[in-house]
Amino acid sequence: MPETNGHDAPRVGFYVCHCGHNIAGIVDVAEVARFAGTLPNVIVARDYKYMCSDPGQELIITDIREHRLNRIVVASCSPLLHEHTFRVATEKGGLNPFYFQMVNIREDVSWVTENHDAATHKALDLVRAAVRRVAHHRSLATKHVRIHPDVLVVGAGISGIHAALTLANAGKKVTLVEREPTIGGHMAMFDKTFPTLDCAACILTPKMSAVKNHPNITLWSYSEVSEVSGYVGSYTVKVKRKPRFVSEELCVGCMECIDACVYKEGKTPDEFNQGLSKRKPVYIPFPQATPQVVLIDPDTCIEFKSGRCKKTCVEKCDRNAIDFKQKEEIKEIQVGTIILATGFKTFDPKRIPYYGYGKYPNVYSSLEVERLVNASGPTGGDLVLRDGRHPKTVGIIHCVGSRDRNTNRWCSRTCCMYSLKLAHLLKEHSEAEVYNFYIDIRAAGKAYEEFYDKLLEENIHFIRGRVAEVTDWSARPEEEGKMIIRVEDTLIGVVRRVPVDMVVLAVGMEPQADSQDVRRMFNISCSTEGFFLERHPKLAPVDTFTDGIFIAGACQGPKDIPDSVAQAGAAAAQALSLIDAGEVELEPNTAYVVEESCSGCKSCLNICPYTAITRDETRQKAFINEALCKGCGTCVATCPSGAIRQNLFEDEQIFSEIEGLLQEKESVLTGGGAWRAPA
Amino acid sequence: MASTGMKQGTNGWEPRIVAFFCNWCTYTAADLAGVSRLRHAPNARVIRVMCSGRLDPQFVLDAFARGADGVLVGGCHPGDCHYMEGNYKALRRVRLLQRMMKDMGIHEDRFRLEWISASEGEKVKTTINTMTERVRALGPLGLPERFAEWDEEMDGLAHAIAAQEEAVHA
Structure with missing residues (x-):
């Protein structure tokens, strides 16, 4: 890597990207290029349709060679x-990649500014700042850290299970941590899955036992991650193993203790069956x-x-x-990468009081109905209501806690399809008349629309309209003893009253109640709704902003089983690619x-949250351990002598940026300002 | 305070705000505002730092000295800092600096610290909009022009003293 031209006078190549119409539609890119050409040190200034394309990058590479450029500035999208793309191009041209500076004129200018002149003006200021800044750039070497080959997977629903198995099959050691006493997550509770109607247990349980038996997987159920420290390649994780009061090593799952319990009948609502049955104090969630x-x-x-x-x-x-004295244990493990697959929680329908959940016994949530129609559920698959009757009419209300300004605005993506599935299953189990109350049917997915078509032929009723109310106030003799669903049928424009025996609320998907705590622990971000935030919505959907931490499944946003599995595979592949590369490049933004x-x-000593700074007592100087420094720069701002500096964020780089931003005319205020930092 | 060199009135004058955004929360939020096409006032110019803890008080003073009418600092919410506690360090410095700047005669509305998480694109929009409006109401700060004016005054005084001394010696 040539280290030479950094000391020569800066020769800047400047490029502004049209990004099709994304930038050029608002910002006058020709003017930006013309302006850049007038700035000191700028040798070449060009505008081009797509700078990130191969020909765009080739422009940079050729110009570096032809015009002996030693600094590159690209004004395009967000850095x-x-x-990374443009740093690589800079390097291909023969320069150290850190002689590059990027100007964000898409996310920060063209996409947020209405006025063309104001947008162009803003772009010019930002360009002037970057051209000034890049003159102060220095040649830097990227840091490499080794990747510990072991992986932590948090959450053992279908996503976590699939990710863990994929990694384990590739020969990696995986620790799979699950909060509940059993793995399987929500999928284990489902009866059948759309659109194929294969039973959830039949496709899930083989994977569950594969997890249990896999030599590369350590399964810690009934456990929670309590502390995470470290960085990509080298995370230290503490896991709290909650006491089961039964030795996992000794118990063979014969369940004779359950029969022998002094309680003859269960008295506690069974969590797995959504409280539709009772369990004893000693129990196993499901067979x-x-x-x-x-x-x-x-x-x-x-x-x-x-x-x-x-x-x-x-x-x-x-x-x-059985060991009544069993205590909580804290285990510590070392891993290089982490996959979060912590899933979702279903919307609590009590938040919409006018649908009567918790008031009328025969109003059910969809998850309860999954258990109710399940052959191994609380009723053995017999569709019997809380009041002992078998329903003759059922109403399924879609979008409960979804697409609703009063609760959650997002579409939960799965409810249309599972409502169709439940409609089919309820019909099959009871021969009841089934009504679907929907806003739109969203059946986008392989064989989903066909499934909807099939249901239309099964004599299932569809009424388009958001339900106003579920009430037991009968207005006609045929409504006596029933619940009445009041809805405007928007296709025929009349308000209808539909009397039913059973109401199913198709509840939406929400972030887990503790998703904020979890994201803090793993140092990742959440989207506005509270789902974990991916690094890029399209191009990095399973990465997070924290290197080495990936997300999969519904913790990232509502999704069905096929999408969850696909994402879990993707997250596993991302972890694998890090592990197999053996090491990872880190941004060289450390302090010195x-x-x-x-x-x-x-x-500076107490300021550093990573204890990377020590004092060499013999020399009486501060010393920064580069391996521990994460490059926040807090110590740099703290040092009263200006003795600590930060690569990539040097004082003179930031000062020159400030100067460039505010310098309307080239001639005003050159050299040191009033409070110029000591160089 | 009289100011000759400063752009007078509000005709054609637009507030110039320098914004220091931390890489992990606020800069990401500004990107989100972009992706969500949340149009807002074009007056803020963003400088990206890795952490709000990197904010050297001199950056703020330098920005004002060079002609900024406002300075905005954006960091992660308390407890959410990517570097554990850099935002707390920023908070302390900003509080101290705000007190100092008040004494220097710079209105408190010109210097703002805001916690904006990666998901709060909307907050980027409202923060920049409200700050722009407040600074617009305050009018230009025009420190470079005032400095020039003071320099001129000093030069004038120096000349006068020199002339006096010359007269005495003559």
Whole structure:
């Protein structure tokens, strides 16, 4: 890599991108190029349709060689998108890649400015700043860090399971952490899956046992990540393993302790069955739960509450697996990459009181109905209502907690299709008349529209309109004892009252209740809705802004099983590509100490959150450990002597940017300003 | 305060705001504002830093000295800093600097710190819009012109003193 031309007088190549009409539609790019050409040090100034294209990059490479350029400035989109692209082009031209500076005139100018003149003016200021800044750039070497080959996957729904298996099959060691006592997530609760109607358990449980049996996967269920530190390639993670009060090593899942429990009947609402059945204090979430290990709920177990239980469960267990003294354990692991697949929570329909959930017993959430029609569910698949009746008419209300200004504005993407599926299943189980109340049917997906077509032929009714209310106030004899769904049928323009025996609320998908805590722990961002934020909505959908941390499944936004699995595979592939590369390049934006200026005052020592700064006691100077420094620059701003500097964000680079931004005319104010920092 | 060199009135004058945005939250939010096409006042010029903790008070003073009418600092919300606590450091510095600038006669509305997370594109828009309006209401700060004026005054005084001394010696 040539290190030479950095010390020569700056010869700047300037390029402004049209980005089709994205930039050129608002910003006068020809004027920007013309203006740049008048700035000091600028040798070449061009505008081009798409700078990120191969010919665009080739322009830079050829110009560097032909015009002996030693600095490059590109005015185009956000550096978060294409800084890397142009650094590579700069390097291909024979320069150190850090002799490049980018100007954001798309996200920061053309896309947010209405007025053409104002936009062009803003662009010119930004260009002037960048051209000034780039003169102060220096040649830097990228840092490389090794990638620990092990991976942490958080959340063991279908996304986490698929990601873990993909990585494990590639020979990587995976720790899979799941909060619940069993893996499987929401998918394990579903009855059948659209549009193929294959049973969820039949396709999921083989993958669940594959996870359990895979030599490369360490499965920690009933566990939560409690602390994360480190950086890409080298994360230290603490995992809290909650006590099951049953030894995972000893229990074989015979479930005899459950039968032996002094409670003859369950008294606690069963979480897995959405409270539609009761469980005992000693229980297993569902028959195919993985791991096949029972657990004891200390809140309801008599031994825990009074200490005077007969402990028939202990007597019954011939493997002595039950251990009332089991304590929470904290495990620490080292990994290089992390995949978050923490899933979603369903919308709480109590938030829409006029749909009567929690008021009328026969109003169900869709997840409850999944359990109700399931052969291994609380009723063995018999569609019997809370009041013991079998429904003759069912109304399914779509978009509950979705596409609604009062609750959530987003479309949950899955409800149309699962409502169609439930309509089919309810019809199949009960021969009931089924009404769907929908806003639009969104059946975009392979074989989804065809599934909708099929349902239209199954004599299922579709009424287009957002339901106003579910009420038990009957106005006609045939409405007696029923719930009445009041809705405007927008296709025929009349308000209808549809009496039904059962109401199903197609609840939407929301971020997990603790998604904000989780994102803080992993140092990633959330979108406005609270779903985890991807690095780029199209081009980096499973990456986050924190290197080495990937997201998959519904924690990133509502999605169905095929999309979740696809994303999980993508996240696994991204982790693999890091691991197999063996090391990763880090931005060389670390801080360093100019020893001559350091007075050894120690102001910087406590400022650094990574304890990267120490004081060399013999020399009485501060010393920065480059491996620990993450490049925030806080110490740089703290140092009273200006002795700490930051690569890529040097004082004179930022001062020259300020100067460039504010310098309307070239002649005004050259040289040091009133409060110019000591160089 | 009389100011000869300053652009007078509001005719054709537009506030110039220098904005320091942290890479992880506020700069990303500004990108989101762009992607969401949230049009806002074109008066802010963004300088990207990795963390609001990098904000050297001299950057702010330099910006004002060079003709900025306002300075905006955007960082991650408390507890959300990508570097754990750089935003707290920024907060302390900004508070101190705000006090100092008040003493220097720079109105507090000209210097603003705002926490804007990566998802708050809307907040970028409203912050820039409201700040632009407030600064517009305050009018130009025009420090470079005032400096020039003061320099001129000083030169005048120096000349007068020199002339006096010459007269005494003569």
